[in-house]
Amino acid sequence: MRAIELADVGRAYGERVALSGVTLAVEEGETLAVFGANGAGKTTLLRILASLLRPHRGEARVLGHVLPKEGWAVRGKVGFLGHDPLLYRDLTARENLEFHARLHKVPFARIDELLEAVGLARRADDPVHTFSRGMIQRTAVARAVLHAPELLLLDEPLAGLDPGAAALVEPLISGGTRVVISHDPTFRGDLTLGLRDGRVAFCERDVTTDDVRALYA
Numbered sequence: 001m002r003a004i005e006l007a008d009v010g011r012a013y014g015e016r017v018a019l020s021g022v023t024l025a026v027e028e029g030e031t032l033a034v035f036g037a038n039g040a041g042k043t044t045l046l047r048i049l050a051s052l053l054r055p056h057r058g059e060a061r062v063l064g065h066v067l068p069k070e071g072w073a074v075r076g077k078v079g080f081l082g083h084d085p086l087l088y089r090d091l092t093a094r095e096n097l098e099f100h101a102r103l104h105k106v107p108f109a110r111i112d113e114l115l116e117a118v119g120l121a122r123r124a125d126d127p128v129h130t131f132s133r134g135m136i137q138r139t140a141v142a143r144a145v146l147h148a149p150e151l152l153l154l155d156e157p158l159a160g161l162d163p164g165a166a167a168l169v170e171p172l173i174s175g176g177t178r179v180v181i182s183h184d185p186t187f188r189g190d191l192t193l194g195l196r197d198g199r200v201a202f203c204e205r206d207v208t209t210d211d212v213r214a215l216y217a
């Protein structure tokens with residue numbers, strides 16, 4: 001099954017066109033890597049796929065659901081990790097994960113597993129506002145994968161992580177269907193999308209590091 005199908009998708013903020021003419025398909029189990037300079041439209045695309053933002057043009061289908069009409073169905077099935085960690089800062093890491101576990105009807109045993117997996121078992125009962133940036137990111141990853149989503153939408157998931165933390169997090173965000181915004185030109189998906197000023201510069205299965213670097217020239 002196709003996990004994502006976009007046909008001529010576009011989005012503007014007032015007069016400013018943030019994204020236009022995006023057409024692509026991602027099969028179940030595949031990774032779409034997204035590259036582009038600051039302001040190229042990457043976050044806008046990710047938010048459309050998460051059904052957090054309506055497309056203004058084109059047709060979008062995610063996990064078999066037409067957006068924006070069936071956005072409610074998509075929101076429960078995706079794991080979204082954006083720039084904002086979507087955590088309550090005065091709650092502990094465990095309380096944040098319990099909150100999301102209740103929403104998604106996930107057994108609490110999964111929380112202990114995840115806290116262990118991201119190396120936060122010892123700090124699990126500290127409020128998030130006492131955490132370092134990397135610790136917040138690790139908690140945010142645990143939150144995004146908690147309900148074993150069918151599709152992961154990840155904006156620079158390893159940002160702020162030291163190599164040890166990145167190695168802990170990587171297995172949690174690998175293996176399934178994913179869209180990953182990256183600034184590492186050596187990162188590859190099954191399909192690689194390059195955005196320039198909101199338009200598709202390339203969307204290919206084979207791209208070179210030079211193709212990716214050219215987006216930032």
Ligand SMILES: Nc1ncnc2c1ncn2[C@@H]1O[C@H](COP(=O)(O)OP(=O)(O)OP(=O)(O)O)[C@@H](O)[C@H]1O
Pocket residue numbers: 013016017018036037038039040041042043044045
């Ligand atoms: N809420 C908003 N209101 C107005 N313009 C916006 C809004 N969000 C984004 N934009 C504009 O849309 C364009 C694309 O922004 P977007 O955040 O999608 O880029 P990006 O590729 O994710 O950038 P970055 O790498 O800096 O995160 C930019 O010109 C930005 O200024």
